[in-house]
Amino acid sequence: xxxxxxxxxxxxxxxxxxxxxxxxxxxxxxxxxxxxxxxxxxxxxxxxxxxxxxxxxxxxxxxxxxxxxxxxxxxxxxxxxxxxxxxxxxxxxxxxxxxxxxxxxxxxxxxxxxxxxxxxxxxxxxxxxxxxxxxxxxxxxxxxxxxxx
Amino acid sequence: xxxxxxxxxxxxxxxxxxxxxxxxxxxxxxxxxxxxxxxxxxxxxxxxxxxxxxxxxxxxxxxxxxxxxxxxxxxxxxxxxxxxxxxxxxxxxxxxxxxxxxxxxxxxxxxxxxxxxxxxxxxxxxxxxxxxxxxxxxxxxxxxxxxxx
DNA sequence: CCGAATTGTATGCTTCACTAACGAATTAGC
DNA sequence: GCTAATTCGTTAGTGAAGCATACAATTCGG
Numbered sequence: 001x002x003x004x005x006x007x008x009x010x011x012x013x014x015x016x017x018x019x020x021x022x023x024x025x026x027x028x029x030x031x032x033x034x035x036x037x038x039x040x041x042x043x044x045x046x047x048x049x050x051x052x053x054x055x056x057x058x059x060x061x062x063x064x065x066x067x068x069x070x071x072x073x074x075x076x077x078x079x080x081x082x083x084x085x086x087x088x089x090x091x092x093x094x095x096x097x098x099x100x101x102x103x104x105x106x107x108x109x110x111x112x113x114x115x116x117x118x119x120x121x122x123x124x125x126x127x128x129x130x131x132x133x134x135x136x137x138x139x140x141x142x143x144x145x146x147x148x149x
Numbered sequence: 150x151x152x153x154x155x156x157x158x159x160x161x162x163x164x165x166x167x168x169x170x171x172x173x174x175x176x177x178x179x180x181x182x183x184x185x186x187x188x189x190x191x192x193x194x195x196x197x198x199x200x201x202x203x204x205x206x207x208x209x210x211x212x213x214x215x216x217x218x219x220x221x222x223x224x225x226x227x228x229x230x231x232x233x234x235x236x237x238x239x240x241x242x243x244x245x246x247x248x249x250x251x252x253x254x255x256x257x258x259x260x261x262x263x264x265x266x267x268x269x270x271x272x273x274x275x276x277x278x279x280x281x282x283x284x285x286x287x288x289x290x291x292x293x294x295x296x297x298x
Numbered sequence: 299c300c301g302a303a304t305t306g307t308a309t310g311c312t313t314c315a316c317t318a319a320c321g322a323a324t325t326a327g328c
Numbered sequence: 329g330c331t332a333a334t335t336c337g338t339t340a341g342t343g344a345a346g347c348a349t350a351c352a353a354t355t356c357g358g
Contacts, residue, residue, distance in 0.1 A: 016206070030296055031173050063336075071179065076316075078339085099322075099323050132296075140292050141169060143289050144175070148178065212305075221345085223306070249354045251305085
């Protein structure tokens with residue numbers, strides 16, 4: 001006897017399992033855990049791979065644009081780019097068109113790492129997609145996109 | 150001209166936007182950000198609310214079972230329960246049936262906090278659900294459940 | 299009863315996210 | 329053109345989470 005939408009009983013809304021956000025959090029945890037295993041050898045995180053990938057797709061991209069694309073603030077972007085620069089995967093150059101910006105480029109090492117990462121991503125995605133029917137994958141991505149804009 | 154499924158071109162698999170895990174991560178970020186705003190006054194995180202909620206639903210639950218439900222290891226569960234205990238939301242008792250376990254209970258303060266939290270959750274969920282059609286919500290939760298088991 | 303497994307605990311490390319402040323460069327307003 | 333506001337990068341500090349490891353107490357299997 002589930003009483004939903006009852007304005008009287010506002011306290012006991014629903015069970016934790018009916019909270020959409022709860023499932024998004026759990027799914028993210030599961031995906032992240034599997035990602036970490038898959039990338040143990042490469043020693044790269046999701047964020048790091050994303051930054052490598054985007055930098056490769058948009059050579060000379062600024063940190064602020066990188067952050068906008070991945071929904072991170074400037075400070076967070078800094079720490080990630082710093083790590084990748086320390087490992088000689090990314091090179092910072094002052095932008096020629098806007099002196100405030102840094103133009104980011106992959107090094108050869110960075111390209112090699114990204115290439116290896118993409119192989120692992122393929123594995124990781126295969127694991128994830130094995131839990132969904134092809135038609136569902138499209139639907140899922142579309143719905144998630146609506147959530148994150 | 151997107152070349153998909155090409156076995157020759159294994160390096161350039163697809164765009165970042167075609168990676169399901171990428172969208173899960175972004176969606177989680179967006180949800181978490183909105184959650185944090187909504188809960189700024191209460192000063193509670195998703196995990197903390199989840200622990201309060203589950204402890205309320207299962208009085209006397211052990212930390213290990215809490216962790217299993219929320220997919221956290223023992224150490225992570227500890228830190229969260231510690232924080233909630235420091236704020237007098239949760240009380241630890243030695244289990245009567247198994248001396249290794251702690252039986253967790255909400256305090257009156259904890260119940261008050263959870264009650265307030267559930268009001269905020271309702272707001273937060275409304276924001277999230279406003280981006281989806283009712284029929285989609287069910288489908289989304291079902292798919293996410295398949296991902297996190 | 300003894301060894302193995304379970305549970306809680308303590309410690310330390312890492313990633314990520316955010317805030318606040320500052321300087322340098324650019325842009326806008328007048 | 330010149331000041332004022334804004335943008336971008338940078339640094340430093342805080343806090344939540346997740347994980348690994350080690351240890352003690354308890355329980356369980358034989």
